[in-house]
Amino acid sequence: MTEQTAPPADAAVAATTTLPPVPQTPPPPPVQEEDPAPATPRPPRRVLRAALRWTAAVLVMGGLGAGTVAGITSMKRTDVPGLATEDDGRWDYPVLSLPALPADAPRPYSDPNVAEIHHADLRRLLLPAPAGATVDKELDGGWVDSARYTAEYGKDDRAVLDQRLKDSALRHVAARGWTMKDGTSSRVYLLQFSSVAYSTAFLDELYADSQSLPIPLAGEDEATYDEDWSATAGVQFTTAHAYSEPEPHGAEQVRHAYVLAGDTLALLVHSRKGEAGTEAVPFHQTLILQNQLLG
Structure with missing residues (x-):
């Protein structure tokens, strides 16, 4: 077996160097790129930042606005700055409500009640004292006798009026009085008769000495019509004169008024010592509210 020997190193090198040259492929021609589509110009960063700030501001203001509206709607009108009702001198009376009637009792001005009788407890129809008032211990909303009522008139008229009350089927007299911090004294009397005919007749007696003005009260030099009060301001089926x-x-200055309401006649008195005298606004307010309770 013939032994093969490796070719010499020079021969290997020669073999590699004698290979034919590999032809080089020419580079491909450059590709003609299409013009890219024009890109939307990006706004400057300053504009973006401003837009973001305004968006955030709108959201914050919207939230604050919603919170403010919710806060205002839950507040009382007097708690909202700029919307508070200016103090016009009215007194702070409690919320009024009519007392319940006895079972099957008609209202005073309904058709079956021809005598126009108030079946509710007369004391419950008295106007309550306003906030801040000092209640008169003698006129605490209970029953009083006719002499206490006639004490509101001059000494020369008391005996005659007391006798007329005894002759006119008087049933009850309820009264309440109080004094305000400014010194205004208020008294309210409710006189209940057997029917509207008796209450009307007694009211006419108060005008017996005059065709236009009633008997003056104690401390009242002269009684004149209250020009700031309209006779049409009374509740339906009632009559109010101030x-x-x-x-x-x-x-002292005295203001007083009468309310004729079915079987009941009301006397309201406001008096105050000093040059300032009584205020018209709380007097009219008291008259309106008492009239509503009797209506």
Whole structure:
């Protein structure tokens, strides 16, 4: 077996160097690129930042606005700055409500109730004292006798009025009085008769000495019509008349009013010592509210 020997190193090198050259492929021609589509120009960063700030501001203001609206709607009108009702001198009376009637009792002005009788407890129809008032211990909303009522008139008229009350089928007299911090004294009397005919007749007796003005009250030099009160302001089926002591008044000024409401006659009195006298606004307010309770 013939032994093969490796070719010499020079021969290997020669073999590699004698190979034919590999032809080089020419590079491909450059590809003609299409013009790219024009890109939307990006806004400057300053504009973006401003837009973001305005968007955030709108969201924040929207939230604050919603919170403010919710806060205002849950507040009382007097709690909202700029919308508070200006104090016009009215007193702060409690919420009023009519007392319940006895079973099957008609209302005073319904058709079956010809005598126009108030079947509710007369004391429950008295106007309550407003906030801040000092209640009169003698006129605490209970029953009083006719002499206490006639004490509101001059000494020369009391005996005659007391006798007329005894002759007019008077059933009850309920009264409440109070004094406000400014010194205004208020008294409310409710006189209940057997029917509207008796209450009307007694009211006419108060005008017996005059065709236009009633008997003046104690401390009242002269009673004149209250020019700020309209007779049409009364509740339906009732009649309300208001009087005031004109300027210049004496040591105190007196305002009073009568409300004829079916079988009941109400007397309201406001008096105050000093030059300032009584205020018209709380007097009219008291008259309106008492009239509503009797209506």
